[in-house]
Amino acid sequence: MxxxxxxxxxxxxxxxxxxxxxxxxxxxxxxxELLGMILVSRRGGATTGxxxxxxxxxxxxxxxxxHAATKGITKRNAVMYGPxxxxxxxxxxxxHHMLNLVCEPEGSAGAVLIRAIEPLFGLELMTQRRxxxxxxxxxxxxGKLAQALGVDLSDNGVLLGEGxxxxxxxxxxxxxxxxxxxxxxLSSGHELELxxxxxxxxxxxxxxxxxxxxGRGQRSSKEAST
DNA sequence: ACTACGATCTACT
DNA sequence: GTAGATCGTAGTG
Numbered sequence: 001m002x003x004x005x006x007x008x009x010x011x012x013x014x015x016x017x018x019x020x021x022x023x024x025x026x027x028x029x030x031x032x033e034l035l036g037m038i039l040v041s042r043r044g045g046a047t048t049g050x051x052x053x054x055x056x057x058x059x060x061x062x063x064x065x066x067h068a069a070t071k072g073i074t075k076r077n078a079v080m081y082g083p084x085x086x087x088x089x090x091x092x093x094x095x096h097h098m099l100n101l102v103c104e105p106e107g108s109a110g111a112v113l114i115r116a117i118e119p120l121f122g123l124e125l126m127t128q129r130r131x132x133x134x135x136x137x138x139x140x141x142x143g144k145l146a147q148a149l150g151v152d153l154s155d156n157g158v159l160l161g162e163g164x165x166x167x168x169x170x171x172x173x174x175x176x177x178x179x180x181x182x183x184x185x186l187s188s189g190h191e192l193e194l195x196x197x198x199x200x201x202x203x204x205x206x207x208x209x210x211x212x213x214x215g216r217g218q219r220s221s222k223e224a225s226t
Numbered sequence: 227a228c229t230a231c232g233a234t235c236t237a238c239t
Numbered sequence: 240g241t242a243g244a245t246c247g248t249a250g251t252g
Contacts, residue, residue, distance in 0.1 A: 056233070065233070076248055093234050094245025100233085113233060143234045153247090185233050 015168040017161055023084035027057035027103040027110040032180075032196040034101070036172040039117055041149035042164050048122030048149050050139060051170055052114060054197040054204045056183045058100070060109035065189025068109035079157045080109040087165050089146070089156040096143030099151050101160070101167070115142045115184070115195075118203040141205040173198050181207070 015038060023030055032055070040049035058066040058080075067077040067090070079088040080102060088100040088111050104110035117139045119126055126138050126148035139145040146152075151165070160167050179199040182190045184207045197204045 058233075067233080071249090074249070090233085091247055092232050094232090094247085095236095096234050098233060115233090141234070183233070187232080189233095 015170075018085075018167045018169060020083070020085040020159075023101060023103050024105050025084075025103060027059055027112050028194055030101075030103045031055045031057040031112045031194070032178055033172070034112060034114075034167075035178060035196060035198055036170045038120065038168040038170040039114060039149070040121065040166045040168065041151060042166075043150045046122060046125050048126050050117035050120040050203075052116075053118050053201045054114075054116035054140075055195070056113040056115055057103075057194040058111050058113060059194075060104070063189055063192070065183060065186040065192070065194075066109070069189075077109065080111050082106060082157065083159065085160045087151075087155050087158050087160065087163070089151060089153055091153060093143075097146035097151050097153070098142050099146050099149070099155075099165075113142060114145060116140045116197070116203055116205050117145055118201065119148075136202055140203050 018037065022033075034052050034055050037052050038049060039052055040047060058068070060066065060068045061070055063069055068080050071077075073081055076090060079086060080100075082102055083106045084102055084104060086102040088102050089097055091097055098113060100111035100113045102111050119135060119138050123135065123138070127133065127135070129150060130138050130144065130148050137144065139148045155163060155165055158165070177198065178196055180193045181195045181197075182193055183195045184205070195207075
C-alpha cells in the first residue's frame, strides 16, 4: 500500500489524464493508441487498475459486429452515440460486464472494448474480487477485467474522470511491436482486423481458439513491420 | 407478456 | 473440447 496509486499520484509520478479530445476520433484509430495507457477504478476509497494490453474497436452502423449496427439508437447502445470519453458498460451472458470507451464526436457511434490489463494497482483487491485466481488470470479477458475493477452498469454513461473510472497516459509499446487480429467472440464481423494487443504479454487474453484454424495459444495474424 | 440470444467464463469430461 | 450458467436487451405477439 505504500506504492499504491494514490501515493504515486501525490508523489507526482507523472500520470496525466487523457483528455476527451483523444477519444473524439475513429475507434480503430483510438484503439491501438490505448495500448500502454493506464486504466484506474476507484471504488469506496480503494484503487485498482493497470496497463491496457488488449483492445477491440467497434464502429457504427456499417460494422456488423457492433451494437450500433444498422438498428440505430436503442436503449442499450445510446451511450455509444454520446460524448467521447464516456464509459459504455453493458451486461451479457447473464454473468459478465463489458467495459468500453466511447469514441467519435457526439452523435456518431463508436467505442473501444477494453479486453485485458496488466495489474498495477490494488492487486490484492482485484484478486479478491476474482475469487483468488492467480495474477495472470485476474484481468486477461473483458469479463474478468470488469469484475476485477468492480465495474458494473452504474458506470455506464459516466464520463472518464468524473466517476469511478479514469484513463491516464502511460508508456506506449513500440508501434512495431503491436499486433492485430480479428475480434473475439462475434457472430459476424470477425473478419475485420479490429483487435490489437501486445504480443507476448502474459496478461493478454487467450482469445477464442480460432474458428479459422484451430489454434492453441496466442496467434497474431498480423504484425506491423518497419 | 414471452422468447431468443449474446463483444464470456468456469467447470467438468 | 464442450456444456451450462444466468439476466438484460430487443424483437415479437
